[in-house]
Amino acid sequence: MTEHRSPLHGVLGEFETPEQLVAAAKKAREAGYKRMDAYTPFPIEGLSEAIGFRRSFVPLITLLGGIAGGLGGFGLQYWCAAITYPINIGGRSLNSWPAFIPVTFELTVLGASICGVVGMFALNKLPQPYHPVFNVERFAHASTDRFYLCIEAHDPKFNLAEVSRLLQEAHARHVTEVKDEE
Amino acid sequence: MSVTQPPLNSPQIRRLDPVLEPGHTYASVTDKIAAVVLTRPLGIGWLAGFTLCFSIVMVLFIAVTWLFAKGVGIWGINIPIGWGFAIVNFVWWIGIGHAGTLISAILFLLNQKWRTSINRFAEAMTLFAVACAGLFPLIHTGRPWMAYYMFPYPSTMGIWPQFRSPLIWDVFAVSTYGTVSLIFWFVGLLPDLATLRDRAKHRYQQVIYGILSMGWRNSARHWHNYQSVYLLLAGLATPLVLSVHTVVSFDFAVAIVPGWHTTIFPPYFVAGAIYSGFAMVLTIAIPLRKAYGLEDFITMRHLDNMAKVMLATGLIVAYGYFVEFFMAFYSGNKFDVFLAEQRLHGPYSHFYYALLICNIFTPQLLWFKKVRRSVPALFVMSLIINTGMWLERFVIVVISLTRDFVPGAWGRYSATFWDYATLLGTIGLFTMLLFLFVRGLPAIAISEMRELVAHEAHSKGDD
Numbered sequence: 001m002t003e004h005r006s007p008l009h010g011v012l013g014e015f016e017t018p019e020q021l022v023a024a025a026k027k028a029r030e031a032g033y034k035r036m037d038a039y040t041p042f043p044i045e046g047l048s049e050a051i052g053f054r055r056s057f058v059p060l061i062t063l064l065g066g067i068a069g070g071l072g073g074f075g076l077q078y079w080c081a082a083i084t085y086p087i088n089i090g091g092r093s094l095n096s097w098p099a100f101i102p103v104t105f106e107l108t109v110l111g112a113s114i115c116g117v118v119g120m121f122a123l124n125k126l127p128q129p130y131h132p133v134f135n136v137e138r139f140a141h142a143s144t145d146r147f148y149l150c151i152e153a154h155d156p157k158f159n160l161a162e163v164s165r166l167l168q169e170a171h172a173r174h175v176t177e178v179k180d181e182e
Numbered sequence: 183m184s185v186t187q188p189p190l191n192s193p194q195i196r197r198l199d200p201v202l203e204p205g206h207t208y209a210s211v212t213d214k215i216a217a218v219v220l221t222r223p224l225g226i227g228w229l230a231g232f233t234l235c236f237s238i239v240m241v242l243f244i245a246v247t248w249l250f251a252k253g254v255g256i257w258g259i260n261i262p263i264g265w266g267f268a269i270v271n272f273v274w275w276i277g278i279g280h281a282g283t284l285i286s287a288i289l290f291l292l293n294q295k296w297r298t299s300i301n302r303f304a305e306a307m308t309l310f311a312v313a314c315a316g317l318f319p320l321i322h323t324g325r326p327w328m329a330y331y332m333f334p335y336p337s338t339m340g341i342w343p344q345f346r347s348p349l350i351w352d353v354f355a356v357s358t359y360g361t362v363s364l365i366f367w368f369v370g371l372l373p374d375l376a377t378l379r380d381r382a383k384h385r386y387q388q389v390i391y392g393i394l395s396m397g398w399r400n401s402a403r404h405w406h407n408y409q410s411v412y413l414l415l416a417g418l419a420t421p422l423v424l425s426v427h428t429v430v431s432f433d434f435a436v437a438i439v440p441g442w443h444t445t446i447f448p449p450y451f452v453a454g455a456i457y458s459g460f461a462m463v464l465t466i467a468i469p470l471r472k473a474y475g476l477e478d479f480i481t482m483r484h485l486d487n488m489a490k491v492m493l494a495t496g497l498i499v500a501y502g503y504f505v506e507f508f509m510a511f512y513s514g515n516k517f518d519v520f521l522a523e524q525r526l527h528g529p530y531s532h533f534y535y536a537l538l539i540c541n542i543f544t545p546q547l548l549w550f551k552k553v554r555r556s557v558p559a560l561f562v563m564s565l566i567i568n569t570g571m572w573l574e575r576f577v578i579v580v581i582s583l584t585r586d587f588v589p590g591a592w593g594r595y596s597a598t599f600w601d602y603a604t605l606l607g608t609i610g611l612f613t614m615l616l617f618l619f620v621r622g623l624p625a626i627a628i629s630e631m632r633e634l635v636a637h638e639a640h641s642k643g644d645d
Contacts, residue, residue, distance in 0.1 A: 018636065038402035041208060042373075042633040048406045058410040062418075076334060080342040087344075099346040102429050106351075106358040109422045113362045113415055117369055120411040124404045127396035134399070140380040142400045143373070145208035145632075 009132035009180040010036075010152035011163045012139070013172030018044045021147035024170035025050040028151055031166060035155035039133065039148040061119030062112045069111020073104040132180040150178060201296045202634055203478035211479070211631040215624050216381050218474050227473060228617065235614035242607020245600050246321060254324045256600045263583045263595040268322035270575040271605050273430055274458070275315035275612075276356065277451075277571060280423050281459020282308030283363060286370070287419035290412075296487055298634050299479040302374075302627045303470065303619070304463050305367045310615040311462070312360045314608040319352070321604075348432040355429035362422055366415045369408070372398050373629040427455040434578065440517040441525075441582035444509060450502030457495035457541075458571035460488050464564035466616060468557055470625060479626055486554045492567065493548040499574075500542045517587055524585045525577065529594065534577050540570025 015021040021038060028036055029052055038047055074097075081087075082094040121127070133139050133150060142148050149172075151163045160177070167175045202211075249256060259266040282304040289297035320326045332353045334343050343350045375395035382388040398404060431451035434442040464485065471480040510522040525534045544566050547553045554560065580595050619625065 039400045040402065040405065041212075041377075041400060042629045042636065043405040043409050044402075047402050051402055053403065053406050056407045056410040058407050059414060062411070062414045066418075077345040080334060081345055085340070085342040096346055102348075102351040102425070102432070103345060103354045105425055106354040106422075106429075109418050109425075110358045110361060113365060113418050116411045116414050116418075117365045120369070120407045121396070123407045124401075126398065126404075129392070129397050131397065131399055143377040143380045143629075144212045 007179055007181050008153045008160070009178040010150045010155075010158075011160065011167060012133065012136055012148055012150045012176045012178050013167030013170065014138060014141070014174040014176070015147040015149065015170075015172055018047075018147055020171050021149055022046055022050050024149050024167065024172065027170050028149065028166060032157050033151050033155050033163075035152040035158075037150050037152070039139070039142040039150065041143055041145060041147075044147075057123060058116055058119050062116035065115020065119075066108050066112030068115075070104055070108035072111070073107030074100055076107075077103055132178050135179055135181075136176050138174060138176070146173075200638070201298065201481060201483055202631070202638055203481060204638075206478065206635055208632045208635055211635055212377060212381075212628055214476075215479075215626045215628050215631065216378055218476075219378060219621060219624055220381060220383065220387060222474075224621070225473075228621065232614065232617045235610045235617055238607060238610025239614050241603050242611055245603040245607055248600065249321055249604075250326070254322065256598065258595055258597040258601050260593060260595070262586055262591050262593045263580060265322075265579050265583060266595060267597050267601040267605060268318045269433075270572065270579050271608065272315050272318035272322075273451075273575045273579075274572045275311045275318070275608065276359075276430060277427060277455035277458045278462045278568075279308040279311035279315065279359075279363070279459065280427060280452070280455035281463050282306070282311075283359075283366075283419050283423040284456055284459065285463070286366065287416040287423065290416045291420060295634065295637070296484055298630045299476075299626050300463060300467060300484055300488075301630075302367075302370065302623075303466060303616075303625045305363065305370065306616065306619045306623075306625075307459075307462060307466060308363050309360070309367060310612045310619075311459075312356065312363060313615070314612050316356060316360065317608060318604075348429065348436045351429045352433055355426045359422060359426045362415070362419055366419055369412060369415065370627060371623060372396065372408070373400065374624045374627060376400060377628050378624065424452055427452045439582045439586065440515075440521040441506075441510075441578065444506060446502055446505045446509070450499060450505075453495045453498035453502065454571060454574060457492060457499055458568055460492045460495065461564040461567035461571070464488055464492075464560055465568065468561045468564075470620065474620070474625070476626065479631065482555060485557065485560055489548050489554040489560055489563075492563075493545060496541060496545040496548075496567070503538075503542070521582060521585055525581055528581060528585065530577065530581050530584070533573050534581070537570055537573040537577055540566050541574060544570075 013024060015024060018040065021040065022044065025036070025038060025047060029050065034052070036051060038044075038051060040047065077100040078095060078097075081096070081100075086094050088094075133142075133148075138146070139148070149167065149170075151158065151167070164175050257266060257268070259268070282301075285297050285304045286301040286308075290301070320329050323329055331337075332343060332350060343353075345351075372395060375391050376398040379388060379391035379395050382391055428448040428451065431447035435444060435447040437443060467480050467484070467488075471477050507522050510518040513519075525531065544563065547559075548563065553563070584593050584595060586592065
């Protein structure tokens with residue numbers, strides 16, 4: 001954290017429907033805000049695009065994990081069966097690769113799955129026990145039936161009054177300041 | 183429930199059977215599911231059920247302790263029947279687990295909305311079934327404290343696992359399956375754990391769910407990566423689940439024992455696994471929806487669909503039995519022909535006939551809508567199919583091993599008290615874990631139900 005820790009994290013607008021939230025996010029983006037995040041009880045189609053997230057890196061991480069798992073799995077078996085512990089059974093080939101496929105496959109899936117999940121956690125910066133939005137009392141509704149848009153204070157265009165007005169104009173039910181302190 | 187029911191064959195019946203009963207909002211689904219975990223007091227039914235299962239788990243502990251003290255000789259296994267109950271139970275349990283992955287992964291990829299309210303507990307069922315399954319090969323080794331020999335690690339003895347053996351494939355397949363099922367389940371749970379954290383009233387609940395939810399805050403950024411990994415895990419789990427029972431069938435099919443050495447085994451094992459797994463999902467879903475009043479979420483539509491999946495996979499299994507017979511006679515191999523005859527007339531033929539009744543004849547009743555719509559009938563049917571699938575594995579393991587190539591190598595097998603105690607004990611363990619699960623974690627995926635509410639609100643009528 002090199003940034004100066006401002007006591008104001010951002011302004012949080014509460015919406016009743018996903019449509020209002022997506023419209024508000026679009027509006028905020030058109031108004032030039034870049035640093036914002038939305039909080040919704042379930043994933044909403046079109047919201048990532050409205051906020052302007054880039055494509056997720058999770059698929060790439062998963063792919064790399066799968067490749068590493070597969071190569072590692074085959075390599076392990078080849079090394080065991082052909083190099084370090086070769087057993088000559090009637091002169092059969094040591095690199096009996098068809099017999100190595102099941103374990104190679106399993107380790108590919110294992111590598112891809114673990115890397116995908118760990119990658120998702122890392123990209124989402126989880127575990128993260130504290131976050132300023134938790135200070136807002138009504139925020140617990142983000143896991144039930146309310147939809148939130150938070151325009152963050154470190155946005156270069158951020159101005160408390162303007163942001164609040166923008167959220168209100170977008171039909172936010174409540175507009176709350178999010179403080180970064182208990 | 184509507185007051186006037188139209189005739190069962192009316193075209194509106196599908197309309198009347200939604201995947202979610204109408205009138206639910208984001209808050210109502212959240213309240214109803216979270217309340218089971220957070221606010222509902224422990225009922226006498228739960229306590230009685232848990233106590234019963236817990237005492238059965240004690241039977242398991244006694245059986246396993248006695249086994250460790252005396253060795254596998256306390257079981258009915260002998261030479262030539264070295265596998266016996268341990269492997270029968272292993273294959274049975276692992277098969278049961280497969281329906282959970284099928285529901286959570288394959289139906290997700292196929293965009294089947296009806297999976298939403300049953301996937302969570304079906305995945306839990308998978309995990310618990312895999313735990314029970316994994317126990318059997320472990321204790322069957324006789325020296326379970328040396329089970330780590332099966333993993334490749336640099337030992338001072340300089341020996342390594344034999345990777346050409348299906349038994350080692352099995353170790354990798356089952357442990358990968360267990361791991362991937364667990365992380366898939368946990369990722370799915372994450373938003374729901376956050377929901378519970380936000381709604382928890384007691385401090386201890388807030389702390390526990392707070393730690394488990396890892397700070398998930400329903401952020402769009404979170405969902406963005408989350409959806410990506412969930413889809414990928416579904417895509418990875420789909421071939422995985424097919425591979426696991428394929429590898430289990432290789433344990434048999436790669437051996438040259440008559441009755442085992444056939445190419446139909448992988449697909450027929452996978453179909454059998456899904457068959458028994460769906461039966462187990464029904465066995466769990468029917469009491470669960472009744473006990474916790476979740477009929478709005480697990481509707482007749484779900485039960486009906488599951489019954490149809492059972493019917494379809496049951497027919498594949500029936501085809502598998504037919505092909506086994508056909509190939510035995512068509513091959514002209516006298517050992518295969520003899521084994522097929524032994525199934526019909528040998529000392530274990532009553533198991534085979536019971537299997538045909540349980541797995542092939544009784545499930546044909548599922549063609550009738552009346553049966554598929556009768557909850558008690560489905561419950562009984564699910565128990566029959568689970569029994570049938572256990573008998574199938576018994577027939578495969580025991581009949582082939584007792585009737586090998588040379589009459590001098592023939593034998594007989596009968597299970598002992600300790601065999602039955604261990605099987606019963608794992609059933610207790612499985613049920614006990616389910617009891618703990620329904621009280622500790624949301625048995626239905628809450629965030630997905632909210633998504634379903636949104637979806638239903640947008641697409642009234644089109645389905």
